[in-house]
Every structure is written in structure tokens, then in C-alpha cells.
Amino acid sequence: MVRPDGPRDPIAGPDTPQPPYPLKLRGPVIKGFGRGSKELGIPTANIPITGLNIGGHENLDSGIYYGFASLDKSTIAQNTSSTSVPSATSDTSPPTRSSNHAVIDLEPPSSTPSSAAPSRPLTPSHDSTGSHKTPRVYPTVLSIGYNPYYKNTHRSIEIHLLHTFDADFYGATLSLVILGFIRPEYDYVSKDALVEDIREDIRIARRSLERPAYEEWRGDSWLLGEFEGAGANEEPTRRMGGKEGGVGQKDGVGICQME
Numbered sequence: 187m188v189r190p191d192g193p194r195d196p197i198a199g200p201d202t203p204q205p206p207y208p209l210k211l212r213g214p215v216i217k218g219f220g221r222g223s224k225e226l227g228i229p230t231a232n233i234p235i236t237g238l239n240i241g242g243h244e245n246l247d248s249g250i251y252y253g254f255a256s257l258d259k260s261t262i263a264q265n266t267s268s269t270s271v272p273s274a275t276s277d278t279s280p281p282t283r284s285s286n287h288a289v290i291d292l293e294p295p296s297s298t299p300s301s302a303a304p305s306r307p308l309t310p311s312h313d314s315t316g317s318h319k320t321p322r323v324y325p326t327v328l329s330i331g332y333n334p335y336y337k338n339t340h341r342s343i344e345i346h347l348l349h350t351f352d353a354d355f356y357g358a359t360l361s362l363v364i365l366g367f368i369r370p371e372y373d374y375v376s377k378d379a380l381v382e383d384i385r386e387d388i389r390i391a392r393r394s395l396e397r398p399a400y401e402e403w404r405g406d407s408w409l410l411g412e413f414e415g416a417g418a419n420e421e422p423t424r425r426m427g428g429k430e431g432g433v434g435q436k437d438g439v440g441i442c443q444m445e
């Protein structure tokens with residue numbers, strides 16, 4: 187689809203998230219085509235597309251979405267190797283910009299129930315020393331689809347976190363709550379036109395997420411690392427349907443899930 191002419195709305199979506207949102211995903215950061223940083227100046231962290239194939243969401247429209255994301259960098263070490271990295275492409279050579287390269291089997295994801303309100307963690311997160319550690323949550327804009335400008339043959343999930351990082355984080359476990367849709371994917375007459383629209387997507391995502399009913403999802407337990415057993419003692423309005431017990435990590439490897 188070619189991009190239509192005309193101005194864009196400054197904010198996307200209604201004032202409160204509506205079904206099918208929130209959609210929740212989690213997965214290891216894998217390698218993409220390496221175009222985001224080098225060609226576009228906008229890095230995008232890829233996670234496996236497999237999360238979309240479960241829970242009846244395989245038909246989720248391709249397009250540009252916004253939400254919040256967090257990173258668990260503790261999985262980088264266990265998922266790294268100097269020889270290869272799981273990849274959305276056929277190229278598994280290590281990314282050149284980083285010494286951290288993920289080498290995990292990509293577990294098929296399992297489904298998880300839907301959620302009507304943000305779920306608060308029951309207990310604080312702790313690092314390996316036992317001290318309290320709350321993951322940072324980032325406003326996020328992402329693309330799900332075939333990147334028509336590049337004519338990809340595989341669908342991918344490409345996530346830009348609205349933050350400047352000092353280093354790559356391949357192998358980290360990325361947790362994502364998608365809260366709204368911005369637009370379909372388009373083909374473009376030039377790379378500059380694509381970059382200009384992505385930059386506008388970033389502004390739209392930031393503004394859209396600043397609305398109170400969206401902002402409160404920053405504190406959702408899915409993002410703060412509390413997924414095993416959470417929900418049991420929570421107030422009803424904060425429970426994710428009371429079915430969070432089966433959600434989590436498998437053998438230390440991040441799994442992708444979609445609500």
C-alpha cells in the first residue's frame with residue numbers, strides 16, 4: 187500500500203485502551219537485517235514472530251503500534267556466544283556493533299489470558315544479590331509486518347524503544363504491552379520518506395502514551411517482571427483474569443506470548 191497524502195493525526199486511538207488491547211508479548215532480542223541503525227538511524231529490536239501464531243492472534247493486522255516495553259538484561263549472558271545469534275534473517279553471524287550475541291532456541295510460545303486493567307506486581311523484583319531492582323519501562327513504537335519498502339518475505343516484529351542506549355542488548359528478554367494501533371505499513375517513494383514517517387510515528391506514540399489511561403500501564407506486572415504466580419492475592423480490579431500463574435520463562439529462556 188502506498189502512503190496516502192495528507193496530514194496525520196497527532197494522537198492515535200481512543201482515550202482508553204480498547205479490545206483487543208492490551209496485547210502482551212515477551213521474547214529474546216534477536217538479530218534483524220541490520221538496517222535500522224545503519225540505514226535509517228532508528229534501531230529496532232527484533233523478537234521472534236512466533237508469539238503471533240498462538241492464542242488466535244495470527245491474523246493480527248500488520249501495521250504500526252504503540253505501547254510500553256521493558257528489558258531483562260540478565261538473560262544476555264546466558265544467551266550469548268561469539269559465533270552466532272538467532273536471527274529473523276538467514277544471516278546468523280554476530281552483529282558487528284555488539285559483543286553480546288543471543289544463541290537461544292526459540293521456544294514455541296504458549297497463550298495467555300486477556301487483561302482488562304494493569305496488574306501490579308505483588309512483590310518487588312530482586313536481582314541475584316537479593317536487592318530490590320525494578321525494571322525500567324520505556325514508551326515504545328513498533329512495526330509488525332513485511333516492511334513493504336524492503337519487500338521482506340517474512341513477517342517480523344521490530345520494536346523501537348524511545349530511549350538512547352549506550353550499547354546493544356541482543357539476548358536480553360524484551361517484554362511488551364501493545365496498547366494501540368497507529369497506521370498500516372506503507373511502501374515509500376524514498377528512504378527519506380520512510381524515515382520521516384517513522385519519526386512522526388515516534389512523536390504520535392509518545393503523545394498517545396502520555397494519556398492517563400495509557401500511562402498507568404507502565405506499572406503492569408508483565409513489564410515489571412512479576413509473572414509467575416502473580417494475581418493470586420491481588421485486588422480483583424488488578425487481576426489479569428486470575429490466570430497469570432502459567433505465564434513466565436521456560437528454562438530461563440524468554441517466551442513469546444500474546445493475549
Ligand SMILES: Cc1cc2nc3c(=O)[nH]c(=O)nc-3n(C[C@H](O)[C@H](O)[C@H](O)COP(=O)(O)O)c2cc1C
Pocket residue numbers: 218219220221222223226230231232250327328329332333334335336337344345346370371372373380383384387388
Ligand atoms: C515505527 C516504525 C514504523 C515503520 N513503518 C514502516 C513502513 O511503513 N514501511 C516499511 O517498509 N517499513 C516500516 N518500518 C520498518 C523499518 O523499515 C524497519 O524497522 C527497518 O527495515 C529495520 O529493519 P531491521 O531491524 O530488520 O534491520 C517501520 C519501523 C518502525 C519502528
Ligand SMILES: Nc1ncnc2c1ncn2[C@@H]1O[C@H](COP(=O)(O)OP(=O)(O)O)[C@@H](O)[C@H]1O
Pocket residue numbers: 215216217218219220221222223224228229230231232281345346347348349350351353354355356
Ligand atoms: N532505542 C533502541 N530501540 C531498539 N533497539 C535498540 C535501541 N538502541 C539500541 N538498540 C539495539 O539495536 C539493535 C537493533 O539495531 P538494528 O540496526 O535495527 O539491527 P537489527 O536488524 O539486528 O535489529 C537492537 O537489537 C538493540 O540491541
